[in-house]
Amino acid sequence: MATKRSGKAYYMISAVAAKYDIHPQTLRLYEREGLLKPSRTEGNTRLYSEDDLDQLETILSLTRELGVNLAGVEVILNMRRKMERMQQEVNEFMAYVKKELARGLDDWEQRLSTAMVKSSPTDLVRTGATGATSASGARRAESAEGADEDEIDVASAVSKRSS
Secondary structure (H helix, E strand, O other): OEEEEOOEEEEEHHHHHHHHOOOHHHHHHHHHOOOOOOEEOOOOOEEEOHHHHHHHHHHHHHHHHOOOOHHHHHHHHHHHHHHHHHHHHHHHHHHHHHHHHHHHHHHHHHHHHOOOOOOOHHHHHHHHHOOOOOHHHHHHHHHOOOOOHHHHHHHHHHHHHHO
């Protein structure tokens, strides 16, 4: 039997037990073990929501189909909740990073418009990606321990070409 409370459907223990072919005492056990948390009426009658039924289906699947005991079910459900929380945190972090990147690009464009030497970010990235080094890169190459003369000459030639 379904009951309506604030627009959501709730089911009494007898209806849930009949629907899933389990004994009401099993549902009480799941509640005692902390696997299910049905709401209660003022008369202390258990009412199972759709979320409770989804949780029950997961429990029954683990126990019936996979042979997991109740202690294992508890561990699995706790890990599942932790993973969902972690996924939510990752999603929030990604949204934050996207927002900061968008804000950073706006700042970058503003800095470029007032720069003495105009250059687009793609030019800077392409220069670094093709292996061309700047004058400071050539100085780093010269000061690197164990650098032989050929490497220094190549770095100097590249920096002269890019100037």
